[in-house]
Amino acid sequence: MKQFDKALGMDASITRRDFLGSTLIGAGGALVAGASGPVAFAAGAGVAFDPWTGFGGVGDYASSNGNTVAVRDAAHRVRDEHLGSEAQDTGEIYDLVIVGGGFSGLAAAYEFQRHAPGKRCLILDNHNMFGGEARLNEFDVGGHRLYGPQGSNGFLPPQANSTLSDEVWRDVGMPMSYDFAEQGGSGKRLRSAWDSYDAMYWGQEHTDTGHYFKGSGWVRNVWDDDLARVPWDAKLRADMLRAFKGNEVFHSSDGLEAWLDSMSYHEYLNGVMGLDKRVAAYTDPILAISNYGVCGDAVSAYGAYLLGLPGMKGYLQADNIDFDAVKIMSFPGGNTVYARRIAQHLIPGCLGDDDSFVSALKGRVNFSELDASDQAVRIRLGATGFRVTHAGKDRVVVNYLQNGTAYSVRTRTAVVSAGGYIARKLVPDMPQDIRDAYADFNHGPALVVNVALNNWRFLQKIGITAGRWYDGFGFFGSIRAPMSMPGATPPFDPDKPVVMTFYVPFLHPGYDTRTQGNLGRAELLGKSYADFERQIREHMNTLFAGGGFDARRDIAGIVLNRWGHAYVSPQPGFYYGGRQGEGLAAPIKAGFDRIFFGHSELGSRMNYRNAIAEGGRAGKQAALRL
Numbered sequence: 001m002k003q004f005d006k007a008l009g010m011d012a013s014i015t016r017r018d019f020l021g022s023t024l025i026g027a028g029g030a031l032v033a034g035a036s037g038p039v040a041f042a043a044g045a046g047v048a049f050d051p052w053t054g055f056g057g058v059g060d061y062a063s064s065n066g067n068t069v070a071v072r073d074a075a076h077r078v079r080d081e082h083l084g085s086e087a088q089d090t091g092e093i094y095d096l097v098i099v100g101g102g103f104s105g106l107a108a109a110y111e112f113q114r115h116a117p118g119k120r121c122l123i124l125d126n127h128n129m130f131g132g133e134a135r136l137n138e139f140d141v142g143g144h145r146l147y148g149p150q151g152s153n154g155f156l157p158p159q160a161n162s163t164l165s166d167e168v169w170r171d172v173g174m175p176m177s178y179d180f181a182e183q184g185g186s187g188k189r190l191r192s193a194w195d196s197y198d199a200m201y202w203g204q205e206h207t208d209t210g211h212y213f214k215g216s217g218w219v220r221n222v223w224d225d226d227l228a229r230v231p232w233d234a235k236l237r238a239d240m241l242r243a244f245k246g247n248e249v250f251h252s253s254d255g256l257e258a259w260l261d262s263m264s265y266h267e268y269l270n271g272v273m274g275l276d277k278r279v280a281a282y283t284d285p286i287l288a289i290s291n292y293g294v295c296g297d298a299v300s301a302y303g304a305y306l307l308g309l310p311g312m313k314g315y316l317q318a319d320n321i322d323f324d325a326v327k328i329m330s331f332p333g334g335n336t337v338y339a340r341r342i343a344q345h346l347i348p349g350c351l352g353d354d355d356s357f358v359s360a361l362k363g364r365v366n367f368s369e370l371d372a373s374d375q376a377v378r379i380r381l382g383a384t385g386f387r388v389t390h391a392g393k394d395r396v397v398v399n400y401l402q403n404g405t406a407y408s409v410r411t412r413t414a415v416v417s418a419g420g421y422i423a424r425k426l427v428p429d430m431p432q433d434i435r436d437a438y439a440d441f442n443h444g445p446a447l448v449v450n451v452a453l454n455n456w457r458f459l460q461k462i463g464i465t466a467g468r469w470y471d472g473f474g475f476f477g478s479i480r481a482p483m484s485m486p487g488a489t490p491p492f493d494p495d496k497p498v499v500m501t502f503y504v505p506f507l508h509p510g511y512d513t514r515t516q517g518n519l520g521r522a523e524l525l526g527k528s529y530a531d532f533e534r535q536i537r538e539h540m541n542t543l544f545a546g547g548g549f550d551a552r553r554d555i556a557g558i559v560l561n562r563w564g565h566a567y568v569s570p571q572p573g574f575y576y577g578g579r580q581g582e583g584l585a586a587p588i589k590a591g592f593d594r595i596f597f598g599h600s601e602l603g604s605r606m607n608y609r610n611a612i613a614e615g616g617r618a619g620k621q622a623a624l625r626l
Contacts, residue, residue, distance in 0.1 A: 102132020293444015
């Protein structure tokens with residue numbers, strides 16, 4: 001094993017410069033081997049490195065990559081109800097306390113301030129950085145600053161003020177148009193996506209995407225000749241084309257949504273369309289990683305319709321939705337920039353004195369400013385809310401855990417913007433209808449891996465910028481053309497560093513929705529950083545050997561972003577079941593008395609727009625309750 005790990009580059013020594021600069025990170029194992037306890041330290045760096053969380057990159061997000069061990073353990077204490085009601089009273093009194101500092105929590109504060117200007121608001125975030133899944137990984141490789149998304153990724157500038165997100169976008173000063181870098185250096189110019197999802201399915205026909213088949217190697221741009229070069233039998237090729245390119249419909253637009261919600265996506269593909277079951281298996285990782293966390297046999301077909309997945313094209317054309325005309329964009333580091341821009345709006349100066357859009361990316365967080373007592377909105381980091389309850393007619397008490405100590409604050413209203421898996425545990429006096437609805441919320445996991453590369457010449461030689469495979473670690477990875485930003489545009493040259501992002505679902509078909517999520521979480525949480533790193537290095541050596549890739553030489557750093565409850569997993573009936581066919585979210589969205597709920601799961605599907613809409617709704621409800 002030691003010789004094998006050495007060949008993979010997992011024995012590389014880590015100096016202060018290498019660790020902080022994310023070059024030659026080597027293994028979690030290289031650090032862990034000499035550690036006597038749960039935390040090891042890079043040589044001379046003074047930076048904590050635990051063997052489960054692993055290396056977190058550089059910059060503001062270096063200690064906040066996904067759900068770290070500290071976040072995981074605090075959340076499990078809340079889940080297992082190991083925290084009582086006793087807490088130290090801070091003496092603070094607010095008009096609103098928000099549990100959760102992602103897009104939903106930020107939007108709740110935004111709408112609360114709009115409808116109750118100047119009122120005091122506190123956001124509690126259980127991570128070391130606000131943003132929820134809209135956070136980034138940052139690398140410094142060869143003097144180049146590189147970014148990768150931890151989770152939330154992909155956007156389109158608003159065309160009209162049709163949602164709250166569109167209004168917020170304009171109000172906080174987000175640009176309305178963007179440019180992306182052209183490929184430089186030598187060699188053929190390759191088509192690349194502008195975000196990390198598009199080449200996975202939606203924009204695959206417009207990118208140079210390869211499919212890797214064991215025993216056959218890479219097949220490029222398989223849709224250009226309708227799968228003629230793919231080593232599949234005629235039946236599978238024909239049914240894949242029906243699913244991906246056909247326009248069949250099996251129900252009128254009247255009542256379509258409820259009809260789709262009455263069955264699983266697999267039941268639709270296999271039963272209604274009569275497709276080869278291998279088509280459903282092909283779609284499983286796309287469905288799981290793009291929004292739902294589990295396989296299509298456990299997800300409502302209406303959920304697949306909302307994503308425009310195979311078999312739904314005919315209905316989408318009837319709705320005048322043309323996915324082929326859309327090219328999804330990404331900021332450096334995903335939607336992190338948008339979340340930071342909202343924070344700039346709520347807390348001027350939190351990213352430095354320069355309030356420009358570029359500073360939303362490049363500016364360093366002024367952590368003392370986030371929780372300063374003289375401002376209307378405050379963000380308190382590393383604070384895990386664990387109890388939200390009414391106290392008398394006009395007060396709510398919110399308890400939270402910070403640095404191992406329990407505290408309490410008083411407030412006139414509260415918004416729970418944490419995910420449903422935590423929200424249902426926080427409120428002891430929750431009405432039974434809300435409790436019953438939350439009981440039917442299930443969640444699936446996801447892993448997002450950002451691999452910093454010293455170069456991507458190996459992809460240039462293969463002729464791809466994205467790839468899909470059918471065995472081994474994950475199923476998809478890509479590089480993307482970087483957004484052009486003044487003074488912050490990374491290189492896009494095959495001989496220069498780049499970040500390759502891998503999306504990893506955990507698939508366990510054949511079980512019910514909750515069991516699939518639990519099995520996937522056990523797999524995600526049960527491995528150390530070194531376990532995953534070894535898989536990644538070995539798998540990349542296999543996939544990209546034809547391009548001359550060598551993990552030991554070409555990998556500059558690896559960051560894991562584990563999301564144990566990444567997505568709500570909507571089983572059939574989630575959208576149009578419940579009381580009188582109004583869906584499971586309806587009673588939760590109503591809130592009760594002075595406590596309101598606003599998180600992206602309560603929208604039709606999980607994305608930044610729905611997170612802002614649902615968080616904003618709850619913030620407005622709180623303002624109107626004052």
